[in-house]
Amino acid sequence: MYTTSANVAERQAAPPSLAISTVIFALRPSEASGRPTLWLPLVRRIREPFKGLWALPGGPLTHSESLQDAASRNLRETTGLAPSYLEQLYAFGGLHRSPTQRVVSIVYWALVQPTEAALADESENVRWFRADKLGELAFDHNAIVDYALWRLRNKLAYGSIAYHLLGEYFTLAQVREVYEAVLDTRLDPANFRRQIKATPEIEETGEYLQGGKHRPPRLYRFTGRPGLDPDNRSTP
Amino acid sequence: MYTTSANVAERQAAPPSLAISTVIFALRPSEASGRPTLWLPLVRRIREPFKGLWALPGGPLTHSESLQDAASRNLRETTGLAPSYLEQLYAFGGLHRSPTQRVVSIVYWALVQPTEAALADESENVRWFRADKLGELAFDHNAIVDYALWRLRNKLAYGSIAYHLLGEYFTLAQVREVYEAVLDTRLDPANFRRQIKATPEIEETGEYLQGGKHRPPRLYRFTGRPGLDPDNRSTP
Incomplete structure (x- = not known):
């Protein structure tokens, strides 16, 4: 999806590309206190841009999937899980989100129950992180997680x-x-x-x-x- | 943006295209009672698909605009107005929204004050309609207006x-x-x-x-x- 070889003129001729990303929250015990804390799974980038940094699970939108189906597949492929809650969060489309190409990301957010989260797949390039200890993520993904956290806190106040x-x-x-x-x-x-x-x-x-x-x-x-x-x- | 000449294979090879649409609400007097009622501007389609039907103002996303800038421009070009409120509503990305190509529409909704709405441009192909008397719109735009109305009613209950x-x-x-x-x-x-x-x-x-x-x-x-x-x- 991201090509470093394209020059500026080529990039500007190509239409903005569309990606789906997912912020997946679950409660897991804190390593220090054992108390439940908020965690989310991230995927290590194995390509430029931002090679080596962690990013939200996601990928390009394919032809045969609705937005929500693409988000569910991301979640399943990354964690092996089906969410108890999945909702569209926001479409992020700033001009400079990716250094190599204009990408518009439609972001979903999901909640996963702790018994399920405990079974989630981890590997060298897929790992769960505490929501308050993420470090620097690829693209604008810190800002996206921050917005998802704000939405979660907000919904906590008035919903189920x-x-x-x-x-x-x-x-x-x-x-x-x-x-x-x-x-x-x-x-x-x-x-x-x-x-x-x-x-x-x-x-x-x-x-x-x-x-x-x-x-x-x-x-x-x-x-x-x-x-x-x-x-x-x-x-x- | 929509091409009728492309065959199925060509369409499936092309990436989904991205459009921005805007639902613009304002209060205007009812023709019958003179009481304020909810209206929105629509644009008549002059091309297939859905040629002759009314649709939400919008168009493809250009390279040099953020999503919100594109929505503001739609609104200005269609009505000559700047909104008092503009917010992202939802990204609609079902597989069969357009008969000719996969289109993902990121929809914004706007509110315009009545003094401004009274000044809005109208023409043969741009007209304001009562929100409860729209008739059949192009694409899935009836469903989009319905969702925007639901969001407006919902926000009325707890906000400003x-x-x-x-x-x-x-x-x-x-x-x-x-x-x-x-x-x-x-x-x-x-x-x-x-x-x-x-x-x-x-x-x-x-x-x-x-x-x-x-x-x-x-x-x-x-x-x-x-x-x-x-x-x-x-x-x-």
Whole structure:
């Protein structure tokens, strides 16, 4: 897709090319504290431009795929996973995103549940990174991740998005950990518990978390319909 | 941009082409009742495919423009106007949007104030239509307008978007008329007035609407910062 041999005149004659990229968030334990933190998978570039730097998974749009199908394929090929949530984020089309050719990237963002994320493929050129410790990425991908994080934090405030980062059953402490990981802050457990218990879409299951504890915490379930998020109409 | 002579093999060899389209909303008086209603400008297609049908203003992305600059230019060329609000709506990239070639359209939506909309250019091939009386548009443009309307209604509920459809000074009745036009419903004046007066970003100006009335209504001003809308970060 990127050619270094083309001269300026050739590049300006070619139409802007179209790429699909995907920002994939999942909760994984912090290496230091073991607490859930926000991670995303990146792919090492093996070609110029930005050879050796890490970049968002993606590639050119093929003829036989819709935008969303191309995003799903990126995600599957990079991580071996299917997302619990996939939505178009934004089309990035600044003039100087790539030094070699005008590229317009239509970016999707995805959320993956932690049990799935734990199974994700890693290799020399595909690795998960903490969202707050990415270093310098290829192209404008730091700015894209920054925007995706902003969208995630924003949606957390008014939707059901947190439950896409959890399994089907969860404790109230696990919901709080999602909010703490995404907002990068600590929340008061008692206040948070009271607020979440007041949410009509959160239902007690009658089950308890299995484990060695003396008094195991109760498991809850999200009964809302994610399609009812204000900014998440099914098919535009 | 669309070529009917290319055969299937040629079309599949060419990369998907990129277009920018714009949905431009403004309030204009209804022809029947004189009440403000929601209108948008359309352009008649003078080429196949869909020759003779009306379509959203737009065109191919050129090399020297960012996506947003291309959308602004579309808007200026079609209506002679600069928008008070312009935001990326969505990238539409289904496989069968155009019968002759794969086209991905990055769509922007804009709001224009009524004093400006009244000055907009019209011609044989550029005309304003009521948003609820569009008829059959070219390509998937009915679906795109439908999605833009959904986004506008949604944003009305939680942001400052209504004030982009008004001038700098407005009466409380004018704010209600915006809500009524966009939501296509009547609202109780006294209840609405109470709610809007409770909004901290709405400020009395001490001025009154000029006109022949015995008791002229007070003028208000919006003091909020549109950039603080939850889904409207300035530059992604």
